[in-house]
Amino acid sequence: ASTLILADHDGANMTPSTLAALTAASKLNETSAVLVAGAPSTVAEQAAKAQGVEAVFHVDAPPSAKGIASFVEKGGYSHVFAPVSNNTKDFVPRIAAALGVSPVTDICEVLNEDTFVRPFYAGNALATVKTTQSVTVATVRATAFEKVSEEGGAAGVEAASIDAAVAPELPEKISESSGDSERPDLTAARVVVSGGRGMGSGENFAMLEQLADKLGGAVGASRAAVDAGMVPNELQVGQTGKVVAPELYIAVGISGAIQHLSGMKDSKTIVAINKDAEAPIFQVADYGLVADLFEAVPELDAKL
Amino acid sequence: MSLKRVLVGVKRVVDYAVRVRVAGDGSGVELANVKMSMNPFCEIACEEAIRLKEKGLCEEAVAVSIGPKQAQETLRSALAMGCDRAIHITTDARLDQGGLDPLAVAQLLQKIVEKEEPDLVLVGKQSIDGDHGTTAPMLAELLGWSQATFAASLNVDGGTAEVERETDAGTEVIKIQLPAVVSADLRLNAPRYPKLPNIMKAKKKPLEAIDAASLGVDLTPSIVVEGVAPPAARKAGVTVESVDDLVDKLKNEAAVL
Numbered sequence: 001a002s003t004l005i006l007a008d009h010d011g012a013n014m015t016p017s018t019l020a021a022l023t024a025a026s027k028l029n030e031t032s033a034v035l036v037a038g039a040p041s042t043v044a045e046q047a048a049k050a051q052g053v054e055a056v057f058h059v060d061a062p063p064s065a066k067g068i069a070s071f072v073e074k075g076g077y078s079h080v081f082a083p084v085s086n087n088t089k090d091f092v093p094r095i096a097a098a099l100g101v102s103p104v105t106d107i108c109e110v111l112n113e114d115t116f117v118r119p120f121y122a123g124n125a126l127a128t129v130k131t132t133q134s135v136t137v138a139t140v141r142a143t144a145f146e147k148v149s150e151e152g153g154a155a156g157v158e159a160a161s162i163d164a165a166v167a168p169e170l171p172e173k174i175s176e177s178s179g180d181s182e183r184p185d186l187t188a189a190r191v192v193v194s195g196g197r198g199m200g201s202g203e204n205f206a207m208l209e210q211l212a213d214k215l216g217g218a219v220g221a222s223r224a225a226v227d228a229g230m231v232p233n234e235l236q237v238g239q240t241g242k243v244v245a246p247e248l249y250i251a252v253g254i255s256g257a258i259q260h261l262s263g264m265k266d267s268k269t270i271v272a273i274n275k276d277a278e279a280p281i282f283q284v285a286d287y288g289l290v291a292d293l294f295e296a297v298p299e300l301d302a303k304l
Numbered sequence: 305m306s307l308k309r310v311l312v313g314v315k316r317v318v319d320y321a322v323r324v325r326v327a328g329d330g331s332g333v334e335l336a337n338v339k340m341s342m343n344p345f346c347e348i349a350c351e352e353a354i355r356l357k358e359k360g361l362c363e364e365a366v367a368v369s370i371g372p373k374q375a376q377e378t379l380r381s382a383l384a385m386g387c388d389r390a391i392h393i394t395t396d397a398r399l400d401q402g403g404l405d406p407l408a409v410a411q412l413l414q415k416i417v418e419k420e421e422p423d424l425v426l427v428g429k430q431s432i433d434g435d436h437g438t439t440a441p442m443l444a445e446l447l448g449w450s451q452a453t454f455a456a457s458l459n460v461d462g463g464t465a466e467v468e469r470e471t472d473a474g475t476e477v478i479k480i481q482l483p484a485v486v487s488a489d490l491r492l493n494a495p496r497y498p499k500l501p502n503i504m505k506a507k508k509k510p511l512e513a514i515d516a517a518s519l520g521v522d523l524t525p526s527i528v529v530e531g532v533a534p535p536a537a538r539k540a541g542v543t544v545e546s547v548d549d550l551v552d553k554l555k556n557e558a559a560v561l
Binding site (some may be wrong): 012065070085086087089090091092093094095096097098100101102103104106109115119120121122123124125126128129130131132133156167168169171172173174175176177178179187191215223227232236239240242247248252258261265266268269270271272283284285286287288289290291296299300303304 | 318320323326332333334345370400401405406407408410429430433434435436437438439441442443444445446448449450451452453454456466470471472473474475476477478479480481484489490491516526527528529530531532533534535538540541542543544546547548550552553554558560561
């Protein structure tokens with residue numbers, strides 16, 4: 001039995017969360033191959049260098065779900081893993097449907113080759129699930145696994161023959177816009193400074209940006225802040241947004257709704273700044289400061 | 305040219321404000337006497353379908369739900385919001401854990417799509433109980449249709465639609481061919497609260513019930529839940545008195561600065 005990892009990438013680089021999916025695959029004690037699809041060969045070369053990778057298959061054009069399904073079947077893979085991202089949430093279930101199986105999503109623990117733990121109900125419950133399907137298609141919660149080293153592997157890159165996606169499956173891209181690229185990626189940052197409804201306005205997020213820049217970190221937000229239109233959705237941390245686990249998470253003006261906690265409670269050190277001493281965020285914070293954020297944040301910024 | 309029909313999937317789930325409890329015997333999340341509501345992302349999908357109708361871009365909005373008898377309440381909510389009629393796929397299987405698999409859900413919806421022949425299927429990006437987020441892409445693949453997940457805006461124009469999608473880095477705008485499956489993200493719209501006269505009217509709108517077992521889909525679960533546990537609680541920390549105190553703790557105790 002062997003595992004095929006579907007590399008996640010932004011078209012130019014493989015995401016670090018793919019390295020965590022490799023760790024999850026290694027728990028099965030099987031061989032792992034990586035498929036890099038819809039990306040230039042430089043991404044395939046990155047995958048080939050990752051520790052423990054035994055083979056890399058590469059295809060330039062975005063493949064069809066059926067094409068990948070038949071690649072999986074021909075290769076005799078028992079497992080297909082991909083890290084969780086908006087990108088993989090878009091195409092992995094489609095591949096599972098093409099294979100005629102149900103995907104096991106968001107796994108945070110690998111117990112054995114067919115048994116996994118996954119959070120549901122916004123992380124308020126953990127289910128141990130056993131799949132009895134011919135192929136196990138799973139998405140991996142990257143924060144739950146260490147990343148393998150991005151160096152040390154010396155796999156060969158082989159061109160894969162996979163049918164390219166065509167309309168109607170393949171959409172026509174009209175435009176693309178991305179947020180601030182100066183800061184580290186939210187899911188990979190060592191420090192995350194997040195703001196909630198207590199920030200009052202999008203303009204007030206400037207002070208969190210300044211603090212994040214001083215700490216070399218990323219800026220995040222609660223769903224309430226996104227809902228109120230203060231900041232764009234890609235900053236959202238939570239069960240319905242991004243799941244992060246940085247060394248340091250600073251929650252500013254965030255009350256701590258269940259769905260937000262689910263997206264950040266695996267952070268190593270959590271700081272909460274909120275003027276409401278009863279806010280649930282203080283129940284998960286290592287260090288809680290009950291204070292007016294408009295005074296505390298500038299002071300913290302000045303003293304770092 | 306307006307669309308003939310939009311099909312919108314709505315799911316009955318534990319209300320988003322309820323703090324769920326795991327049964328002491330580890331069998332699962334307790335559902336007895338818990339407030340249930342329409343899944344928030346399904347509400348957004350439903351709102352979008354109704355807006356298409358109100359803009360004259362679609363002739364009929366049909367709501368569909370898979371679930372127990374009480375899923376009819378969710379369908380009545382969709383009708384009160386403005387859908388024209390509803391289809392209830394009846395099953396006693398749980399839809400939050402075990403019970404119906406993501407594939408079975410997509411296959412049941414596929415049967416309804418084949419019968420109703422909508423130009424567009426709208427669903428929520430994920431349900432807040434099972435948290436799979438798999439329905440839209442799986443249904444699109446089974447139908448061989450185009451898809452647009454995580455929609456932040458939707459513009460239907462004849463046989464195509466332009467969809468702004470939430471991506472990992474920001475947003476992108478894609479053009480898809482209809483028929484298509486689109487999943488609603490948070491910023492697509494703000495769903496309305498149904499007005500009382502509409503709630504009354506909804507009681508008279510047609511609601512058809514179809515037994516899930518009659519649709520020719522294998523409903524046997526292939527992902528079995530062996531146990532459910534609450535997550536490990538994080539140890540509560542300390543309250544610091546001042547910013548100076550905080551900086552000191554971060555430097556010397558946590559050593560993260």
